[in-house]
Amino acid sequence: MTGRDPATGRDLATDRDPVAAGAARPVPVVDGAARPVPVAAGAARPVPVAGGAVPVLVLGVDAAGRPWPPAALAVLAGAGLVVGAARHLAAVPVPPDVETVVLGPLAPALDRLTAAHAAGLPTVVLASGDPGFFGVVRRLRAAGLPVRVLPAVSSVAAAFARAGLDWDGTVVVTAHGRDLGPALHACRALPAVAVLTAPGAGATEIGAGLAGWSRRLVVAEHLGSAAERVTWTTPEQAAARRWADPHVLLSLAAPAGADPAADPPTPAGVGPVRADNQPAAAPADGWALPESAYRHRDSMITKAEVRALAVARLRPRLGRLVWDVGAGSGSVGIECALLGAAVIAVERDPAAPIAVNAARHGVDVRVVTGDAPAVLRGLPDPDAVFVGGGGTAVLTAVADRRPARVVVTLAALDRIAPAVHLLRAAGYTVTGSQLTAARLADLPDGSIRLAATNPVVVLTGERP
Numbered sequence: 285m286t287g288r289d290p291a292t293g294r295d296l297a298t299d300r301d302p303v304a305a306g307a308a309r310p311v312p313v314v315d316g317a318a319r320p321v322p323v324a325a326g327a328a329r330p331v332p333v334a335g336g337a338v339p340v341l342v343l344g345v346d347a348a349g350r351p352w353p354p355a356a357l358a359v360l361a362g363a364g365l366v367v368g369a370a371r372h373l374a375a376v377p378v379p380p381d382v383e384t385v386v387l388g389p390l391a392p393a394l395d396r397l398t399a400a401h402a403a404g405l406p407t408v409v410l411a412s413g414d415p416g417f418f419g420v421v422r423r424l425r426a427a428g429l430p431v432r433v434l435p436a437v438s439s440v441a442a443a444f445a446r447a448g449l450d451w452d453g454t455v456v457v458t459a460h461g462r463d464l465g466p467a468l469h470a471c472r473a474l475p476a477v478a479v480l481t482a483p484g485a486g487a488t489e490i491g492a493g494l495a496g497w498s499r500r501l502v503v504a505e506h507l508g509s510a511a512e513r514v515t516w517t518t519p520e521q522a523a524a525r526r527w528a529d530p531h532v533l534l535s536l537a538a539p540a541g542a543d544p545a546a547d548p549p550t551p552a553g554v555g556p557v558r559a560d561n562q563p564a565a566a567p568a569d570g571w572a573l574p575e576s577a578y579r580h581r582d583s584m585i586t587k588a589e590v591r592a593l594a595v596a597r598l599r600p601r602l603g604r605l606v607w608d609v610g611a612g613s614g615s616v617g618i619e620c621a622l623l624g625a626a627v628i629a630v631e632r633d634p635a636a637p638i639a640v641n642a643a644r645h646g647v648d649v650r651v652v653t654g655d656a657p658a659v660l661r662g663l664p665d666p667d668a669v670f671v672g673g674g675g676t677a678v679l680t681a682v683a684d685r686r687p688a689r690v691v692v693t694l695a696a697l698d699r700i701a702p703a704v705h706l707l708r709a710a711g712y713t714v715t716g717s718q719l720t721a722a723r724l725a726d727l728p729d730g731s732i733r734l735a736a737t738n739p740v741v742v743l744t745g746e747r748p
């Protein structure tokens with residue numbers, strides 16, 4: 285290993301000395317149970333240093349299959365304890381007399397690592413790709429261990445490289461050890477998403493969840509190893525088969541005009557070049573946009589002042605799914621999508637300009653044409669629903685799906701009380717207000733008047 289450790293100032297390559305004859309040393313065992321055995325006289329072994337001063341070295345295992353750099357080999361040669369997954373331990377030249385701990389559950393390995401570190405033994409943790417990128421560094425820091433990281437090419441970078449695609453505008457999410465919903469909704473919402481998967485939360489499950497969305501998928505299994513396999517596929521095909529772990533999933537939407545069946549979807553990359561990769565940040569052009577920002581017919585559009593409140597109450601963000609039922613122009617759903625949510629716009633009129641408006645604002649809104657409530661049945665469960673059109677039957681069907689929030693706009697007075705009662709009976713806490721906006725309008729003589737818009741009642745149902 286070359287270079288000095290910033291924490292200690294020591295040259296890590298020289299943090300080991302010849303061994304005292306007959307001293308006990310650890311041997312490789314599985315699942316954390318290290319047994320000390322006598323060491324042959326004159327053999328080299330790492331010598332503990334005082335007080336755990338040497339940070340734990342976290343070595344990335346390269347997902348692009350590049351050979352180990354000399355610095356990493358030197359670290360391994362000098363290690364007293366090496367912790368890693370079986371596949372990582374098999375892939376690296378750990379000297380046979382060095383104690384290894386095979387992961388398994390992390391907690392017992394952390395205990396062993398902490399003890400070894402406290403005893404001053406040079407310790408190494410092997411982890412895939414860049415260990416600081418959705419990796420083990422967080423857990424080591426949380427356990428109070430100082431770390432020094434030698435990163436390698438991440439599985440995400442390697443997957444995009446193998447697919448021959450640029451990826452600077454990509455959002456990376458993980459499905460590891462958590463509910464699959466947020467990762468799936470990110471794939472539904474955004475044009476380029478990389479998903480770090482886990483057994484039971486991978487390409488099969490996400491492929492199934494993307495049925496109905498226009499996506500190409502790349503499944504990259506066992507990157508950097510002899511078993512590497514990179515497959516272009518569709519959500520339907522991905523759902524119908526099993527994939528080897530570990531794998532990374534890339535979910536790609538074809539830009540407008542590209543052939544969605546082509547691999548890759550467009551020769552230019554996966555989408556327009558973005559200046560950032562923060563799609564959940566506030567949209568550059570804001571929201572509660574004027575009606576003129578949308579194509580709409582017969583004023584079938586939620587007015588800007590009402591939309592501002594409705595969108596705020598829906599709490600859209602990356603990782604959530606919003607239904608816009610009775611979408612009309614799609615303005616409410618589109619603004620939710622601008623704020624990062626996955627959106628399904630439900631509208632009975634096939635001529636409604638939702639897709640045109642979504643394209644105009646650069647968001648991917650899935651349009652489902654048909655009559656609610658019937659058409660709602662096959663849709664994935666939403667986190668929030670905007671009901672801009674439809675009667676009691678629609679609201680009942682929506683409440684039955686138990687979204688965290690329901691926002692309803694009503695112009696007809698006789699529908700207000702039934703809607704409130706219905707939501708309350710379904711377990712929602714309901715708040716509401718009537719909005720009357722009077723907009724500035726110019727008079728011919730140069731003075732200004734106020735022009736009234738129609739009053740609307742906005743109801744919000746929230747689950748306590």
Ligand SMILES: C[S@@+](CC[C@H](N)C(=O)[O-])C[C@H]1O[C@@H](n2cnc3c(N)ncnc32)[C@H](O)[C@@H]1O
Nearest residue numbers: 412413414419438439480481506507530531532
């Ligand atoms: C805890 S994350 C670690 C990510 C890692 N820090 C990196 O930069 O690649 C584990 C996930 O990374 C992906 N992964 C890691 N190594 C991989 C490999 N060699 N081939 C395919 N996917 C891999 C899988 O999605 C796996 O479930």
